[in-house]
Amino acid sequence: MTANLTKQTQFDAIIIGGGACGLMCAVQAGFLGKRTLVLEKNDKVGAKILISGGGRCNYTNLYATHKQFISQNEHFSRSSLAQWTVDDTVTFFETYGIEGKEKTLGQLFPVSDKAKDVVNVFTLLCDDLAQEIWCDAEVTAVEQTADGFTVSLERHGKQQTLSTPKVVIASGGLPIPKMGATDFGMRTARKFGMLVTETTPALVPLTITGKDQPWYEKLSGNSVFCRVWNDRVSFEENILFTHWGLSGPAILQISSYWKPGESIYIDLLPGKDIVEMILAEREQNGKKMLLAYLSGLFTRKFADALSDYVPAEKNLASLTKTELEDISILIHEFKVKPAGTKGYDKAEVMTGGVDTNELSSKTLESKKIPGLFFGGECVDVTGWLGGYNFQWAWASGFVIAQNL
Structure with a gap:
């Protein structure tokens, strides 16, 4: 193991989790001229995107509103879903070469039926926008400092600690542990004194x-x-x-x-x-x-x-x-x-997560810890089957990027 030295980074934020929320956050931050580093524990980003819809990726639902989401605060998702709408999702993917086709009940899939096309949009954009992605990077701790945060991680058998002014937790939830799912997001929230609502397997x-x-x-x-x-x-x-x-x-x-x-x-x-x-x-x-x-x-x-x-x-x-x-x-x-x-092995998502009372509904920033953001599945917002959870992931990633 190498010495655990703190490295001052030139990134505006570190995004923990290279799934739908984290990738959208990185891209949208790039559009705004902000540089981010995405840390993904798997050997490639978008693992859950790639298996969704049987590998076809039902990437949104044409009828998505806050009413199709379960949360202790049923209105919490309103702001994010208004800031990044279904039309925004459709236009975004069309702009980068993915035409949608509607299946049943408003479910939108790529015409190609290939989830990898969705992931490729983000990896190519991250490359174009100089947003860095580190795979095989397992974050072990996030600590608050006088001027931001330190993020400790292990990568390729080496430990290192990076400093950053802002941190985005987009590390997903508990479902499908064989794909690397953990309670990291909720564990981190608790560490900072934030409440977490009880979780249960959902869409299971x-x-x-x-x-x-x-x-x-x-x-x-x-x-x-x-x-x-x-x-x-x-x-x-x-x-x-x-x-x-x-x-x-x-x-x-x-x-x-x-x-x-x-x-x-x-x-x-x-x-x-x-x-x-x-x-x-x-x-x-x-x-x-x-x-x-x-x-x-x-x-x-x-x-x-x-x-x-x-x-x-x-x-x-x-x-x-x-x-x-x-x-x-x-x-x-x-x-x-x-x-x-x-159980979580077969669940597509989970209910519960980081308590919405702990976050600003407009920015998804922690009310207690400035500069710490939570988005995607680790938050207590759970959508119906049929593309709703992706719409929340895209929306929450967009909203966080606007406020980094």
């Missing part, structure tokens, strides 16, 4: 255990368009049955609002009334078995599974009022009580 599959688990297991691979809800929110998208529980877009969405011990509900035929449908069919073909009718609405495998809960071998004409009510509850209010989630 839900698990089913016990006597119900075999039922889900035999449906593994079946995908159904549903409405999934609890007493706070509802989502209409596909759900996916797995051998350990439930996944798919609607489940990932509701997981951010689920708390241990709670139930969620699934409407297997959103916007329809199964009883009215059965009564209409009964007038035409009363001898049809319920199982055959359900097989026309769902896959045979799924209909077979539902028959565990309803008189599937009865014909439609012989179904009683009570049985019809039971069928209605099964189809429109299917109750699920998850055992838990698949």
